[in-house]
Amino acid sequence: MTRYNVTIVGATGAVGQELIRILALREFPIKKITLLASKRSAGKKVESALGELTIEAFSIDKFENQDFVFFATNGDHAKEFAPHAAAKGAVVIDNSSAFRLDEDVPLVVPEVNPKAAFQHQGIIANPNCSTIQMVVALNPIHQYSRIKRIVVSTYQAVSGAGQEAITELMTQLKAVINNEPAQVEQFTKQIALNVIPHIDVFQENGYTKEEMKMVKESWKIFDDPDIKISANCVRVPVIRAHSEAINIETDSYVGEAKARALLEAAQDITVIDERENGGYPTPLEVSEKMDTYVGRIREDISCENGLALWCVADQLWKGAALNAVQIAELLVRGEQ
Amino acid sequence: MTRYNVTIVGATGAVGQELIRILALREFPIKKITLLASKRSAGKKVESALGELTIEAFSIDKFENQDFVFFATNGDHAKEFAPHAAAKGAVVIDNSSAFRLDEDVPLVVPEVNPKAAFQHQGIIANPNCSTIQMVVALNPIHQYSRIKRIVVSTYQAVSGAGQEAITELMTQLKAVINNEPAQVEQFTKQIALNVIPHIDVFQENGYTKEEMKMVKESWKIFDDPDIKISANCVRVPVIRAHSEAINIETDSYVGEAKARALLEAAQDITVIDERENGGYPTPLEVSEKMDTYVGRIREDISCENGLALWCVADQLWKGAALNAVQIAELLVRGEQ
Numbered sequence: 038m039t040r041y042n043v044t045i046v047g048a049t050g051a052v053g054q055e056l057i058r059i060l061a062l063r064e065f066p067i068k069k070i071t072l073l074a075s076k077r078s079a080g081k082k083v084e085s086a087l088g089e090l091t092i093e094a095f096s097i098d099k100f101e102n103q104d105f106v107f108f109a110t111n112g113d114h115a116k117e118f119a120p121h122a123a124a125k126g127a128v129v130i131d132n133s134s135a136f137r138l139d140e141d142v143p144l145v146v147p148e149v150n151p152k153a154a155f156q157h158q159g160i161i162a163n164p165n166c167s168t169i170q171m172v173v174a175l176n177p178i179h180q181y182s183r184i185k186r187i188v189v190s191t192y193q194a195v196s197g198a199g200q201e202a203i204t205e206l207m208t209q210l211k212a213v214i215n216n217e218p219a220q221v222e223q224f225t226k227q228i229a230l231n232v233i234p235h236i237d238v239f240q241e242n243g244y245t246k247e248e249m250k251m252v253k254e255s256w257k258i259f260d261d262p263d264i265k266i267s268a269n270c271v272r273v274p275v276i277r278a279h280s281e282a283i284n285i286e287t288d289s290y291v292g293e294a295k296a297r298a299l300l301e302a303a304q305d306i307t308v309i310d311e312r313e314n315g316g317y318p319t320p321l322e323v324s325e326k327m328d329t330y331v332g333r334i335r336e337d338i339s340c341e342n343g344l345a346l347w348c349v350a351d352q353l354w355k356g357a358a359l360n361a362v363q364i365a366e367l368l369v370r371g372e373q
Numbered sequence: 374m375t376r377y378n379v380t381i382v383g384a385t386g387a388v389g390q391e392l393i394r395i396l397a398l399r400e401f402p403i404k405k406i407t408l409l410a411s412k413r414s415a416g417k418k419v420e421s422a423l424g425e426l427t428i429e430a431f432s433i434d435k436f437e438n439q440d441f442v443f444f445a446t447n448g449d450h451a452k453e454f455a456p457h458a459a460a461k462g463a464v465v466i467d468n469s470s471a472f473r474l475d476e477d478v479p480l481v482v483p484e485v486n487p488k489a490a491f492q493h494q495g496i497i498a499n500p501n502c503s504t505i506q507m508v509v510a511l512n513p514i515h516q517y518s519r520i521k522r523i524v525v526s527t528y529q530a531v532s533g534a535g536q537e538a539i540t541e542l543m544t545q546l547k548a549v550i551n552n553e554p555a556q557v558e559q560f561t562k563q564i565a566l567n568v569i570p571h572i573d574v575f576q577e578n579g580y581t582k583e584e585m586k587m588v589k590e591s592w593k594i595f596d597d598p599d600i601k602i603s604a605n606c607v608r609v610p611v612i613r614a615h616s617e618a619i620n621i622e623t624d625s626y627v628g629e630a631k632a633r634a635l636l637e638a639a640q641d642i643t644v645i646d647e648r649e650n651g652g653y654p655t656p657l658e659v660s661e662k663m664d665t666y667v668g669r670i671r672e673d674i675s676c677e678n679g680l681a682l683w684c685v686a687d688q689l690w691k692g693a694a695l696n697a698v699q700i701a702e703l704l705v706r707g708e709q
Contacts, residue, residue: 186675186676187675188524188620188675190526190605190618192528192568192607192609207550210546210549210550211550213546214543214546214547214550225650225651226651226655226657226658227657230610230611230612230657231611231655231656231657232528232609232611232616232655232656233655234616234618234653234655234668234669234683235650235653239648239649242671242672242674243629243648243669243670243671243672243681244671244674252674265674265675265676266674266675267620267673267674267675267676267679267681269526269618269620269669269681269683271528271616271618273528273568273609273610274566274609274610274611275566275567275568275610276566280568280570280607282526282570282605282607284524284603284605293579312575312579313575314561314571315561315562317570317571319562319567319568319569319570320567320568321562321563321566321567322562332570333570333579333605334579335578335579335580336578336579337603338578338580338588338601338602338603339522339523339524339601339602339603340522340601340603343603345579345603345605347570347605
């Protein structure tokens with residue numbers, strides 16, 4: 038079996054850490070793994086599922102002889118340095134938003150548009166977390182009858198904002214329980230016992246960048262910019278796994294039974310839809326699961342050919358690290 | 374000034390307690406207030422904004438010579454006993470779902486359909502909490518250009534499920550912080566650090582009863598059963614105040630500036646809509662506020678003549694006790 042030299046850039050961050058776990062869990066054929074981070078972390082030993090590893094200081098020299106370089110850094114960093122890794126022959130799989138809408142860069146969700154991955158010119162972009170789980174959940178229906186409109190409202194976990202955001206939520210919860218004032222740093226308002234309808238910066242049209250990512254990235258992944266999409270992105274006090282309430286309209290009638298059958302038959306989707314107490318997925322139980330979970334499947338009574346559903350997935354896994362590793366797996370398996 | 378004999382049935386519950394506070398805060402012209410609850414609570418003294426009051430055991434004899442009887446009990450109790458109060462000449466304002474869809478009972482939100490209140494035959498129904506704030510927020514737009522479709526996803530506070538639900542959330546949070554297992558009793562799953570897409574029982578069509586309340590009650594309050602409505606009702610770990618992400622389509626173009634102006638001019642609505650960090654309402658800061666708060670007003674890019682907005686209100690106040698007292702105030706002021 039061919040084995041590959043793999044580098045993770047940003048290995049100490051939330052997504053970097055999950056990349057190590059996912060590479061181990063998926064038994065990715067690694068020859069040598071290199072973990073890069075800032076100089077501050079260099080020399081640090083990490084006990085990981087891949088054994089004890091040592092963090093090395095980031096430099097572009099490290100990209101020599103790499104097969105796959107996973108970028109788990111911010112957009113500015115990826116924009117500057119990912120091309121260096123690609124120039125040295127590695128395939129870059131970038132988790133930031135830097136290249137996602139770049140015409141020359143495929144934006145890939147393996148369950149939806151696997152072929153796009155093979156058109157890369159050295160860089161492949163990993164979509165935004167809230168987009169990935171939505172397109173995974175909707176693709177089986179979209180393949181059966183084209184989706185012409187999507188209205189989605191999200192319930193997004195704090196870990197989407199990084200490790201500090203988790204710490205802030207837990208610190209605030211402790212304060213609130215002890216009747217002490219909660220300190221606000223990572224979010225614009227207290228997130229403990231609250232919800233915040235604002236993720237990423239505001240755009241000219243009143244939507245946030247997170248909301249417009251769901252629009253534009255879905256267009257690109259489905260290769261269908263005529264789909265009408267509106268998103269409401271909201272942060273909730275959940276540690277991990279994003280939830281989405283989705284209403285769609287399809288070109289022709291699908292119906293609830295057919296939609297459920299399509300979703301049940303789909304790869305990497307688990308349907309939990311019992312219409313009784315507990316008969317639906319929630320973020321707590323979907324944390325550290327690889328599948329995208331769907332429940333509450335029903336005909337949307339407010340339009341022709343409409344469906345409503347509830348979708349939950351671990352946004353650090355399927356929404357980030359897992360999807361990135363699946364892209365590498367695709368390339369390893371070779372074109373279908 | 375005429376003063377009125379007022380009775381609260383279910384005075385020890387979450388809504389009953391808020392009714393006492395709201396009657397005091399609004400300086401409702403009370404001659405005598407009577408607090409009724411189960412025999413278990415009879416004789417209990419309550420320090421309230423109306424002074425020290427004593428809980429009396431519920432019996433239908435207490436309805437003699439009452440002007441207003443607020444029912445804050447469950448639907449079965451209200452169904453059985455509200456007609457007795459009405460028969461004795463009181464106006465019943467019932468917070469349960471028992472009479473809401475009854476053709477002979479007005480379902481009233483004073484900002485929306487005040488005239489309906491005057492058609493009562495002894496009983497007036499107070500709508501469901503999630504319905505009230507939605508119709509308050511949408512009515513100014515609906516009056517300008519008829520709303521033909523509503524898609525709403527809710528972020529509902531635990532206090533909508535009663536005092537025990539608040540206790541359960543806080544107890545679970547303490548357990549989670551101490552790395553202990555969380556006990557689940559009030560909700561179908563752990564609510565701390567989770568969200569649950571299920572409020573009230575499932576219906577034949579796959580929607581929950583809470584979701585269908587938003588549909589059917591809005592039809593009745595707007596007196597327009599042709600409005601297409603789909604709701605996704607979700608419980609979130611927030612103590613108090615419900616939030617709603619709402620997408621609407623109107624008959625003709627309204628536009629964001631006009632929508633904002635209509636909302637800003639409307640009675641009992643506060644618009645917070647700055648498109649910058651913190652420039653939107655969240656449940657934490659809207660708790661114990663009387664207004665319905667609206668933000669994130671923008672044109673819905675996914676349809677013709679569409680608008681999206683975010684609406685937050687204290688569901689124990691505007692969604693229950695306050696709306697009930699406002700109905701009584703309407704009747705006291707007399708027909709407009």
